[in-house]
Amino acid sequence: MPEAYIIDAVRTPRGVGKVGKGALAHMHPQHLAATVLSAIAQRNALDTKDVDDVIWSTSTQKGKQGGDLGRMAALDAGYDVTSSGMTLDRFCGGGITSVNLAAAQVMSGMADLVVAGGTEMMSYTASSMQEEMQAGLMPLGMGSGNERLQQVHPQSHQGVCGDAIATIEGFTREELDVLALRSQRNAARAIEEGRFDKSLVAVTDADGNVVLEREEFPRPQTTAEGLAELQPSFEKIARTPLDANGTTFAGLINQKYPDLEIRHFHHAGNSSGVVDGAAAVLLAGKDYAQAHGLKPRARIVATANQGDDPTLMLNAPVPAAKKVLAKAGLTRDDIDLWEINEAFAVVAAKFIRDLDLPEDKVNVNGGAIALGHPIGATGSILIGTALDELERIGGRYALVTMCAAGGMAPAVVIERVDDFVD
Numbered sequence: 088m089p090e091a092y093i094i095d096a097v098r099t100p101r102g103v104g105k106v107g108k109g110a111l112a113h114m115h116p117q118h119l120a121a122t123v124l125s126a127i128a129q130r131n132a133l134d135t136k137d138v139d140d141v142i143w144s145t146s147t148q149k150g151k152q153g154g155d156l157g158r159m160a161a162l163d164a165g166y167d168v169t170s171s172g173m174t175l176d177r178f179c180g181g182g183i184t185s186v187n188l189a190a191a192q193v194m195s196g197m198a199d200l201v202v203a204g205g206t207e208m209m210s211y212t213a214s215s216m217q218e219e220m221q222a223g224l225m226p227l228g229m230g231s232g233n234e235r236l237q238q239v240h241p242q243s244h245q246g247v248c249g250d251a252i253a254t255i256e257g258f259t260r261e262e263l264d265v266l267a268l269r270s271q272r273n274a275a276r277a278i279e280e281g282r283f284d285k286s287l288v289a290v291t292d293a294d295g296n297v298v299l300e301r302e303e304f305p306r307p308q309t310t311a312e313g314l315a316e317l318q319p320s321f322e323k324i325a326r327t328p329l330d331a332n333g334t335t336f337a338g339l340i341n342q343k344y345p346d347l348e349i350r351h352f353h354h355a356g357n358s359s360g361v362v363d364g365a366a367a368v369l370l371a372g373k374d375y376a377q378a379h380g381l382k383p384r385a386r387i388v389a390t391a392n393q394g395d396d397p398t399l400m401l402n403a404p405v406p407a408a409k410k411v412l413a414k415a416g417l418t419r420d421d422i423d424l425w426e427i428n429e430a431f432a433v434v435a436a437k438f439i440r441d442l443d444l445p446e447d448k449v450n451v452n453g454g455a456i457a458l459g460h461p462i463g464a465t466g467s468i469l470i471g472t473a474l475d476e477l478e479r480i481g482g483r484y485a486l487v488t489m490c491a492a493g494g495m496a497p498a499v500v501i502e503r504v505d506d507f508v509d
Contacts, residue, residue: 089372090508091190092383093501096471097126097288098366101459102303104209110299111290111363112210116145116152119290120160120206123367126288127202128164131369131381135165139198141172142189144181144205144463147212148174156206179430180491181205182366182466187390187499189370194387199375204367205464212462213361240397241339245492246321246353248400249431251340253352255399256437260352263432264314267357267456269446270429274453275307282452282479286471304360304459319351320358343398357432362459366467373507383507385474388484388500389415395494401434403496404488405441411486411498419444422500423482426469428489429454452476465489470499477503 099122102111111119120143128135143157158172177184182205189203236242243251253263277283278301289300325337337349371381391414393407404427412418425448427438439449452472455465466489473485488498 088194089196091193091370091387092373092376092504092507093385093387093474094369094371094376094381094383095127095131096286096366096368096474097123097130098286098464098468098471099123099290099364100287100299100302101362101364101461102299104213104361104363104459104461106210109210109363110303111208114290114298116206116208116211117156117160117163119208119363119365120156121163122290123204123288123365124160124164124166124202127367127369128166135170136167137200137375138166138170138202140189140192140201141166141170142185142201142203143172143174144177144185144466145174146176146178146181146207146462148176151211152206152208160206177495177497178492179428179460179462180466180489180495180497181463182468183470183487183489183497183499184466186368186370186467186470187497189368190387190390193370193372200371202367202369204365204467206365207461207463208363209361209461210363237339241342242397242400242493243339244321244324244336245400246358246431247325247336247340247349249353249358249433250321250325250351251344251347251349252399252401252437253433254347254350256433258352258433258436263352263357263436264311266432266436267314268309268311270450270453270456271306271309273451274305274457277452278302278305282475283472285475302458304362305453305457309356314356317354317356320354322351325349325351340398353431353433357456359428359430359455360459362461364459364461364464364468366464366471368467368470377507383504384478385501385503386508388502391498393496393498395496397494400492400494401430401490403494404434404438404490407488407496407498408438408442408486411488411500415500417484417500422484422486423448423480424451424473424476424485425449426473426485426487428460428465428469429456430460430490432456434490466497470501474501474503
């Protein structure tokens with residue numbers, strides 16, 4: 088089977104995802120995606136007529152983020168019209184899935200050159216979701232026609248699910264805050280040492296003025312005392328009636344776990360940040376890359392997808408990691424770096440505990456708690472971050488995974504390489 092090689096990876100800085108506060112919040116999602124698509128083409132001197140497909144991830148595909156953002160952004164970036172594009176949705180996991188699907192196309196021999204990635208403007212989607220809730224529209228899994236699904240597989244609010252898992256698994260608020268503080272400190276060190284510089288591309292406006300060139304979300308001044316003072320974010324949400332029947336997010340979980348009394352541990356300081364961002368990863372086959380002078384930085388070793396309980400929603404990363412390790416023929420000890428998305432602190436804490444991982448190999452440059460989680464883009468960002476760090480430390484293997492709504496987790500193992508595999 089042909090190998091799929093990662094040639095390059097780029098991303099924007101992450102801007103605060105709030106209208107009127109974030110540096111990117113006034114921009115169009117298409118422009119943000121076009122920024123990274125243009126950068127990866129220019130950095131690698133691509134003839135975009137040769138790009139077989141642009142496989143893009145965007146979770147909330149409506150309004151400004153609707154209409155096949157992958158195709159429209161590629162055109163906006165100046166790609167040749169013969170270069171096709173698509174957009175997918177695996178909720179939070181789409182940024183990994185876009186890369187995995189691109190790799191599969193190359194490994195099957197059906198494509199030679201593919202750009203994968205994702206975009207999410209949470210400043211736009213968060214305000215849109217708030218408007219829907221105010222209009223009485225139901226959240227994930229609760230819309231018209233989904234009543235039967237909610238009876239079989241009740242699906243709650245992600246933050247309430249995080250609190251439910253922390254309660255079930257016996258984590259304390261203090262343990263989760265320790266992880267959050269470590270995320271901030273690791274991110275601050277990475278920024279200070281320039282560990283992200285290789286992949287970062289500045290976002291400019293239509294006139295070429297720089298809009299954002301550095302991470303906007305991190306709070307390096309965070310302290311343990313400050314985290315301890317923050318009030319839980321999801322207690323009120325858990326008990327707010329969602330319909331005329333008095334259905335609540337907590338009640339949805341109790342339909343399946345009737346004896347569970349959810350304790351609330353997660354807050355703004357130990358949950359992922361709401362941000363805007365985009366990322367792109369360039370993949371190619373050996374023959375095309377050699378013929379066009381493209382040097383590989385990594386190869387895709389194995390990919391996997393895993394489902395788990397949709398009611399608790401966030402527990403699939405551990406089985407996904409085990410599955411992709413088995414497919415790769417590797418063990419836990421072979422992995423030099425682990426990237427697990429910090430959707431909520433309990434996700435990373437459970438991942439580290441259940442797999443018995445050394446903390447100094449997990450999210451070593453911080454995670455979404457410190458840097459933010461632009462839903463559809465995050466997976467592609469994490470792959471690029473892992474690759475940059477493998478190169479910095481001279482490591483060999485990295486494993487990237489993340490939870491996704493609906494109780495899913497995609498995963499990928501990459502291997503740093505300096506040349507093509509025979």
